[in-house]
Amino acid sequence: MDAKIETSKPREPEPRAAPVRPSQAEAEAAVRTLIAFAGDDPSREGLIETPARVAKAFREFYCGYEQNPTDTLDRVFDEAGGYDDMVLVRDIPFYSHCEHHMVPFIGKAHIAYFPDGGVVGLSKLARVVDIFARRLQMQERLTAEIAAAVDDGLRPRGVAVLLEAEHHCVSMRGAEKSGVSTVTTRFTGVFKTDAAERVRFLALANRR
Known part of the structure; x- marks a missing residue:
């Protein structure tokens, strides 16, 4: 009879206590x-x-630490005339601070989603960007957090987020190369499974 091999489940990380704010x-x-x-x-x-x-x-x-994106997306309008195609809000300006050097990175966000029975006020998407941008950030995490918040709040058929920004930790120090932009994306649902919809989103987001 083979010996039974016991495996232990990985331990869940303990939640971190909220930092104490200095006076x-x-x-x-x-x-x-x-x-x-x-x-x-x-x-x-x-x-x-x-x-x-x-x-x-x-x-x-850093006022974003005191705000909840769920509250921003808590109202969905069901009377959208049966609209079920892509909704895209592009060129949303944002200002954030790199968590590594605490210097700004500044750019624009483009957010799209496929409604599944309701739409949200367009300004709410811009507000979600601000909530996460007004924290110490990495652009990669900022992109993922925006997409997750829209996905959780609206439960759409898909979400697409594209961020492009210039990081002053690159232009002001270190390499000291101005004009360098960083682009990050996150796709869920239809945008992740359908390459044609990703291409359409990118084409519309970059149309000038």
């Missing part, structure tokens, strides 16, 4: 430290108010 005073002290690290004097006149301004700007840059 306004702690954030401003950190900015003063960085100013000094850069080689300037945080107490000179032109920099005295900078820590408070930077802390305020951070709340704007």
Whole structure:
């Protein structure tokens, strides 16, 4: 009789606790430290108010952490006249920050979906882009998160997302090559299984 081989299931990763947000005073002290690290004097006149301004700007840059994309896509309009073809919103501007160097990457998003019984307000798709972009990001993850949110929120027959952006961590430091763009895509449903629909999406997204 063969010996029974026992296999253990991989352990599920434990959920990470939510980070503790520092106080306004702690954030401003950190900015003063960085100013000094850069080689300037945080107490000179032109920099005295900078820590408070930077802390305020951070709340704007990263407000996406406090917003839920599910709430944005919670209303679907069923009266679309039987429309069941592609809906494409293109050239959605976004501004995000690279999580590796905390410098901006700026670009445009193109989002398409095939309705399955209902459509969503077009501005809601742009709002989803903003929610995820206003966090520390990688463009690859940003693309995937946008597609997943639209897929989960609308339950369409397919979702297509294309992002193109210039990363200032490439243009301002390191390689210092300006004008270089990065393109990422994510396809689900019909767009993933039907090559003709992918081609049609890409052609419409890039039409000028």
